[in-house]
Amino acid sequence: MPHSTRSTALLLGVGLCLGALSPALAQTKTPKYSNEFLNIGVGGRALGMGKVQASLAEDATAGYWNPAGLLGQKTKYDAVLMHSELFSGIVKNDYAAFSMPLDEKSAIGISLIRLGVDDIADTRDLVNEYGYIQYDRIRYFSVADYAVLLSYAYKVASIEGLQVGANAKVVYRNVGEFANAWGFGVDAGVQYNRGNWRLGLMARDITTTFNAWSVDAEKFKGSAVTNDPIPKSSTEITLPRLVLGVGRTVKLPGQFTALAAVDLEATTDGKRNTLISTSAVSVDPRAGLEVGYNNVVFLRGGVGNFQKIQSFTGQEEWKAQPSLGVGVALSGLRLDMALSRLAVEKLGQRSQANSIIVSLGYGFK
Numbered sequence: 473m474p475h476s477t478r479s480t481a482l483l484l485g486v487g488l489c490l491g492a493l494s495p496a497l498a499q500t501k502t503p504k505y506s507n508e509f510l511n512i513g514v515g516g517r518a519l520g521m522g523k524v525q526a527s528l529a530e531d532a533t534a535g536y537w538n539p540a541g542l543l544g545q546k547t548k549y550d551a552v553l554m555h556s557e558l559f560s561g562i563v564k565n566d567y568a569a570f571s572m573p574l575d576e577k578s579a580i581g582i583s584l585i586r587l588g589v590d591d592i593a594d595t596r597d598l599v600n601e602y603g604y605i606q607y608d609r610i611r612y613f614s615v616a617d618y619a620v621l622l623s624y625a626y627k628v629a630s631i632e633g634l635q636v637g638a639n640a641k642v643v644y645r646n647v648g649e650f651a652n653a654w655g656f657g658v659d660a661g662v663q664y665n666r667g668n669w670r671l672g673l674m675a676r677d678i679t680t681t682f683n684a685w686s687v688d689a690e691k692f693k694g695s696a697v698t699n700d701p702i703p704k705s706s707t708e709i710t711l712p713r714l715v716l717g718v719g720r721t722v723k724l725p726g727q728f729t730a731l732a733a734v735d736l737e738a739t740t741d742g743k744r745n746t747l748i749s750t751s752a753v754s755v756d757p758r759a760g761l762e763v764g765y766n767n768v769v770f771l772r773g774g775v776g777n778f779q780k781i782q783s784f785t786g787q788e789e790w791k792a793q794p795s796l797g798v799g800v801a802l803s804g805l806r807l808d809m810a811l812s813r814l815a816v817e818k819l820g821q822r823s824q825a826n827s828i829i830v831s832l833g834y835g836f837k
Contacts, residue, residue, distance in 0.1 A: 520797015522774020657681025
């Protein structure tokens with residue numbers, strides 16, 4: 473990759489982890505894109521379908537997409553592992569989940585998420601007191617975001633096909649030795665299945681989620697940045713986000729099936745660059761399709777993240793983020809891969825940053 477493209481990817485990768493940090497350290501109470509690392513998505517199947525899962529999730533990944541779906545898993549125990557690398561491998565995204573039923577009407581799950589950029593060079597002390605460059609004075613640190621989701625799902629006996637769920641989540645964010653934050657929040661979800669139709673509603677951060685930042689001001693001081701302002705400790709609030717989904721399964725000739733679904737994601741933290749955008753609510757629609765053969769081999773596709781982008785020439789046009797995926801399920805083992813493409817505008821030229829996501833799932837009795 474050319475040096476300029478790698479530099480662009482590095483800046484975007486670091487920005488993905490630090491984007492919400494600057495407003496927080498400036499003591500903004502409700503910054504836009506707070507805890508955005510929790511909205512990247514998990515699981516090769518979901519990401520291959522354009523993150524359309526509110527009505528579909530039914531394995532251990534449901535703890536992330538919609539905890540009500542934990543009741544849909546086909547085996548007693550289910551586990552999923554995922555690793556993906558964004559922006560030419562600069563950003564590492566890792567995920568693990570486990571779920572199991574308690575009885576016929578309830579299930580529990582746990583999900584672990586980490587998004588991080590490692591080995592970031594701190595060059596503030598690169599020049600020594602005599603004005604000479606001294607490379608052994610370079611120090612390295614990591615920026616990482618962590619989340620633990622504890623999930624519970626319950627089947628409503630009085631209404632056939634209705635199930636509800638909730639997450640209690642703990643967030644920890646770390647910027648080397650300079651700053652860290654602890655956060656707590658609650659999600660709630662509903663799924664309703666009738667015939668070949670599936671409906672879902674996921675409410676993230678329904679009570680709002682807060683991050684309490686603690687900043688070590690002394691660590692921010694350095695010989696190269698003595699005039700920069702020193703951040704202060706603060707509290708960051710994440711406002712609710714709603715995802716409404718609908719899906720339908722269709723039987724095709726032979727042993728083929730098709731599953732089509734649409735999600736509408738509504739954010740409440742101000743006007744965003746989405747297809748439907750207002751000062752109160754912004755709505756981002758997504759669509760996904762999965763074609764399966766004998767419940768063994770699956771091909772997937774999806775589209776979402778519609779944004780109006782202004783090119784270097786000043787012309788505005790709508791762009792979307794497409795994704796493709798493939799999956800194999802055999803004897804309880806599931807291997808899912810997804811390819812997601814993110815367009816990056818660079819000096820009037822369009823370069824492409826591809827993300828390859830691999831997840832491994834296993835259901836066992």
